[in-house]
Amino acid sequence: MPIIDDNGFRAEAERAYLTPEDALASEASELAVLLPNDASAEALAPAFGRIALIAVEFPSFADGRGFSLGRRLRALGFKGALRAKGPLISDQYAFARGCGFDEVEIDDAMAARQPEAHWLKAAQNNQALYKRGRAA
């Protein structure tokens, strides 16, 4: 399971994510939650303080709901790690970063097809967003 951030790939063992419901019910901290892309960001907000990582699911690279959900989570004050999980392509890396995500999780098959160099190039493409006149 490669995790991709601005520094490239890093390996991570398969994680046991909690559902949003379990996270809300849990009293533990440092939780990792898997959030479907049609879930409510507001509903999860009360548990933000106990969540270290939210992985937003992207069922397909063409389904852009996760980008809005990422922005919403950040707007509601989520300060932990935000991950886009699913078959994203490297061309979407800058969009994910622009929507408040810190990292992307892809599967091994995708990582074989789209190797680290592609993602690093995408991470360095500072023209991928048109930032003029738009704050942050």
Next chain:
Amino acid sequence: MYRYDEFDHDFVRARVATFRDQVARRVTGALTEEEFRPLRLQNGLYLQLHAYMLRIAVPYGTLSSRQMRQFALIADTWDKGYGHFTTRQNIQFNWPKLKDVPDILDALADVEMHAIQTSGNCIRNVTSDQFAGAASDEIEDPRPTCELVRQWSTNHPEFAFLPRKFKIAVTGSPNDRAAVKAHDIGLRMVRDDAGAPGYEVIVGGGLGRTPMIGKVVREFLPKDQLLRYLEAILRVYNLHGRRDNKYKARIKILVHETGLEELRAMIEAEFEAMDAPTFAPSAEEIARIEAYFAPPAFETVEGADAALEAAKAADPRFAAWVDTNVVDHREPGYAIATISLKAIGEAPGDATSEQMRVMADLAERYSFDELRVTHEQNIVLPHLRKDQLHEVYQALDAAGLGTANIGLISDMIACPGLDYCALATARSIPVAQDIARHFADPVVARDIGEMKIKISGCINACGHHHVGHIGILGLDKGGIENYQITLGGDATETAAIGERMGPGFPAEEVVPAIERIVETYKAERLNREETFLQTYRRIGAEPFKEALYPSEARHAA
């Protein structure tokens, strides 16, 4: 006119490099065809019936002569010597080869142009009034707003993978020439009671399979809140628009299924939750954009009107052209001319490279270097001195661009149809050509007066047939082309969807059917001032149905 600087220059160059890289990754298999497709589309490249088609963005339809000349160069170097101006105020080239596309994009980047977001499920090129900054009825110039929206929507990280395409149009005049009610979002520049500038926001208009007139979602939005409100609408749409069926994925369906009230509440809640200062462009940025749209240095021309009248008296063909193709400018001594790309018998919206160069030269010499593309597929010279109109006309006429038919029956919109489009069920260009030839006599056309015929080659409605005074929709009935006729459509501030008259007609019966509609109108109109649309609204569909399908035949059937 907006002037692109280093920033934009670097941006489009980088984008071309990215596209080259994407093509290379497609070739190695790093990108699958499915993954490459939206990237290709977001760079304006469609796969059509016979070849690729490249759609180039002309932001809000505004062009310089240098840019127009570059189109001519592209047409000559990589295409078949012509280009096609579209209802999106863009230009399309129908015959580029895939391997040439990065070179074409480089040639465009030389003049700060690109094909970004002219296709795909993203926010498309923003469109506007072709007379912006020149129209005598304008409340406020819509172009600074368009430019702001262009910048905001370009590569917007959140909205590049929407449920479906998204179109925004802006008008600054009460007379809507931008068809804002037929867009996903329409913006009308208005003032509140205290005189403060803002927008009326219209949402959920659109044509296609399920035509809908947009509804007002916010009666008055203060001007500085625009991007924040657009962001709220787009976020609600991105999260809630349907993704299970591409024919139900436009925002008009969300408006329809959710209900305007509920959707408004969702948008307002999103809007309230957003941090206002984040979205308000800085005052310096607004000032920078507005400065680019400052009026050109108009001159005070002594005797301009007298010179125009004298030229009209001396040249009746010129007088006829002025009558149809020229409208008032807000500046005394100036006029706005529309160059018809609807010469009788030609494909609507097509221009040869030679014609592009003529138009570019004229713009440079006489119109402060500006041209506009209209959604009705014509070209505008926005700022002409009245005493120079005759010279301009003569040069146009010599290049086959002097057709005097703006707003008349032969000034049709027609989509590419079966001649180019992979989705088409019938031809549309030949139908337009037949109608134009039939009504070619200028005396006949003038007698009919204002008439907008719009033709689509399938239910996707790119030819805007739903909002044509006469709409023609080409279908396929058991392998034979069949044309359905609607009447009473309107794309302006009094927008309406046309009403279907009855069973369709085979291709050869379309012209006779149009003839019967026209004859019915001429017999029923109160006087020559009453337009076809006014007559239709007054007397209703019945007399036209009777003319199209005589009741005897209807009962016998």
